Amino acid sequence: MSKKRIAFVGVGRMGANMARHLKDLKYRVTAVYDTYRPCAEELADELGKGTTAYRKLSDVTANADIIFTVVTDDAAMKKIFFGKKDNLLTGATGRLFINCATVSPDMHREVTKAAARRKADVLEACMASSISHARTGNLYLMMGGKESVFKKNRKLLEDLSLNLQYIGAAGKAAEVKALVNMVMNINTAGLAEGLGLAKALGHDLKMVCEVFSQTGANSRVLETDAGDMIDRDHECWFSSSHAAKDSGIAAKIARQKKLNLPVNAATQAQYERMKKEGLGELDKSGIAELTFPGRHANPKKKRVKKR
Amino acid sequence: MSKKRIAFVGVGRMGANMARHLKDLKYRVTAVYDTYRPCAEELADELGKGTTAYRKLSDVTANADIIFTVVTDDAAMKKIFFGKKDNLLTGATGRLFINCATVSPDMHREVTKAAARRKADVLEACMASSISHARTGNLYLMMGGKESVFKKNRKLLEDLSLNLQYIGAAGKAAEVKALVNMVMNINTAGLAEGLGLAKALGHDLKMVCEVFSQTGANSRVLETDAGDMIDRDHECWFSSSHAAKDSGIAAKIARQKKLNLPVNAATQAQYERMKKEGLGELDKSGIAELTFPGRHANPKKKRVKKR
Numbered sequence: 001m002s003k004k005r006i007a008f009v010g011v012g013r014m015g016a017n018m019a020r021h022l023k024d025l026k027y028r029v030t031a032v033y034d035t036y037r038p039c040a041e042e043l044a045d046e047l048g049k050g051t052t053a054y055r056k057l058s059d060v061t062a063n064a065d066i067i068f069t070v071v072t073d074d075a076a077m078k079k080i081f082f083g084k085k086d087n088l089l090t091g092a093t094g095r096l097f098i099n100c101a102t103v104s105p106d107m108h109r110e111v112t113k114a115a116a117r118r119k120a121d122v123l124e125a126c127m128a129s130s131i132s133h134a135r136t137g138n139l140y141l142m143m144g145g146k147e148s149v150f151k152k153n154r155k156l157l158e159d160l161s162l163n164l165q166y167i168g169a170a171g172k173a174a175e176v177k178a179l180v181n182m183v184m185n186i187n188t189a190g191l192a193e194g195l196g197l198a199k200a201l202g203h204d205l206k207m208v209c210e211v212f213s214q215t216g217a218n219s220r221v222l223e224t225d226a227g228d229m230i231d232r233d234h235e236c237w238f239s240s241s242h243a244a245k246d247s248g249i250a251a252k253i254a255r256q257k258k259l260n261l262p263v264n265a266a267t268q269a270q271y272e273r274m275k276k277e278g279l280g281e282l283d284k285s286g287i288a289e290l291t292f293p294g295r296h297a298n299p300k301k302k303r304v305k306k307r
Numbered sequence: 308m309s310k311k312r313i314a315f316v317g318v319g320r321m322g323a324n325m326a327r328h329l330k331d332l333k334y335r336v337t338a339v340y341d342t343y344r345p346c347a348e349e350l351a352d353e354l355g356k357g358t359t360a361y362r363k364l365s366d367v368t369a370n371a372d373i374i375f376t377v378v379t380d381d382a383a384m385k386k387i388f389f390g391k392k393d394n395l396l397t398g399a400t401g402r403l404f405i406n407c408a409t410v411s412p413d414m415h416r417e418v419t420k421a422a423a424r425r426k427a428d429v430l431e432a433c434m435a436s437s438i439s440h441a442r443t444g445n446l447y448l449m450m451g452g453k454e455s456v457f458k459k460n461r462k463l464l465e466d467l468s469l470n471l472q473y474i475g476a477a478g479k480a481a482e483v484k485a486l487v488n489m490v491m492n493i494n495t496a497g498l499a500e501g502l503g504l505a506k507a508l509g510h511d512l513k514m515v516c517e518v519f520s521q522t523g524a525n526s527r528v529l530e531t532d533a534g535d536m537i538d539r540d541h542e543c544w545f546s547s548s549h550a551a552k553d554s555g556i557a558a559k560i561a562r563q564k565k566l567n568l569p570v571n572a573a574t575q576a577q578y579e580r581m582k583k584e585g586l587g588e589l590d591k592s593g594i595a596e597l598t599f600p601g602r603h604a605n606p607k608k609k610r611v612k613k614r
Binding site: 163165175176181187189196203266 | 435447449470472474475479482483486487488489490491493494495496497498500501503504505507508510514515518519521522523524525526527528531557560561564565566567568569570571572573574576577597598600604605
């Protein structure tokens with residue numbers, strides 16, 4: 001196994017599981033960091049001797065050769081790479097950053113440019129997967145950045161993934177990721193509307209799913225989300241807040257390209273509504289709370305007793 | 308083979324192919340009818356001795372035991388069953404009507420009631436299939452109406468179909484059909500937006516489809532429509548006008564049930580827009596004409612030469 005020192009910045013469930021998996025494979029995970037410190041400290045304890053939870057980003061850079069970042073959004077990326085008091089680019093010469101968060105293509109390009117000025121490399125590794133795939137090294141990874149850098153680090157990336165696809169220059173993988181999530185979110189929102197209406201009409205939802213699966217209504221989200229929508233099991237695998245963000249990234253790119261995409265706009269508005277109504281931390285399947293009769297957005301009317 | 312006389316009312320491509328297939332199986336197809344007479348006459352000629360293209364609907368009823376109707380929409384159903392001068396219910400005692408058009412659930416219920424007053428039976432046979440399935444007897448049929456009538460005619464229906472599903476009382480199959488098409492149309496519109504944006508960003512669309520197929524963006528319409536969207540091959544299998552109608556049926560039912568389904572609304576609006584812009588007779592994949600750069604709704608700007 002490579003003797004290179006590996007760090008993780010942002011150790012929520014995805015980042016932590018990737019770190020655990022690399023540790024299992026005997027990689028040297030030397031540094032972890034999270035803005036929520038207890039999270040980083042717990043993980044460092046779990047990974048044991050040789051892993052430190054650093055307080056400063058520049059210490060992470062000083063103590064690692066390859067730094068995975070798995071943060072929330074563009075704002076978080078800005079903070080870790082361009083924070084005035086402390087950032088990952090300080091002393092970054094010779095380092096490789098592998099950025100896994102779903103952020104805007106422009107943000108990937110900006111980080112790549114700034115890193116190049118420090119003679120550091122950057123890859124984007126966009127994940128179309130969930131937490132369990134991270135733990136078992138079965139991620140679906142879409143890679144952006146210099147192809148030579150990708151090839152040099154292929155072994156490490158293969159150890160994390162079941163599917164590894166090189167897409168193109170900086171920002172290009174993030175674009176495809178945004179497209180994937182945009183279409184997935186539309187299909188999810190559409191499925192929630194179909195099942196919600198089926199419920200309102202009194203149909204057996206298992207039968208309806210069976211019919212959907214054999215017709216033009218079939219989709220991956222029918223397999224992954226229909227049952228959860230019916231059972232109201234919205235334990236979070238991919239949050240509605242993330243869905244709102246990703247549909248929003250696609251909408252922003254579409255505006256830049258002067259394309260009118262009304263179905264994405266309607267889908268984004270639904271996921272934004274979930275955030276507004278305090279449902280943002282539900283899984284994306286939770287959008288069924290907006291479309292099923294008798295649920296959050298369509299509560300049963302309370303009977304008012306006459307005096 | 309049953310000696311019952313079979314008729315087809317509405318012999319566009321679906322109806323004609325169903326008639327051809329039953330004729331192949333040695334059923335007695337005695338009567339055909341279409342408001343566009345040449346269509347009916349041609350088919351009668353093709354099917355040969357024993358098949359007549361009648362000018363009057365009441366003559367169809369007089370000369371058949373089982374009458375398939377495969378017409379366009381609610382208005383057409385109203386005309387053939389309730390037309391004042393001529394209709395299918397005249398002399399209908401003992402007849403069975405099998406209605407295959409995608410019309411509103413309420414229309415099925417209305418026809419069923421009126422037929423019952425004449426002691427005639429009605430089944431709805433909602434098809435989630437296309438023309439080639441009709442020709443080969445591989446339709447996907449969702450059946451509504453009395454279960455006893457369904458069971459009595461099971462052999463005939465099985466000869467037309469690969470999948471036969473009894474859904475419930477009159478109108479219930481039409482409801483499920485509306486749900487299927489609503490979700491299919493949403494997925495189609497969403498895919499067209501995803502691929503249109505991918506094109507605007509300069510991606511290899513074959514690669515994007517490959518990524519979609521392996522991720523949460525996968526769907527049946529990705530298999531059936533993505534290639535046609537990319538190649539602008541919009542030969543009609545399922546027209547955009549029909550898509551608009553079906554999404555509209557779902558929208559109407561949703562309003563009756565007081566459900567807010569904004570993604571279906573946005574999809575319906577797109578298909579209505581296609582009709583307005585003269586694209587209604589394109590296949591549903593033609594919705595890509597609204598979302599791809601440089602196409603119908605996003606024409607390339609003409610350069611104006613300066614004098």
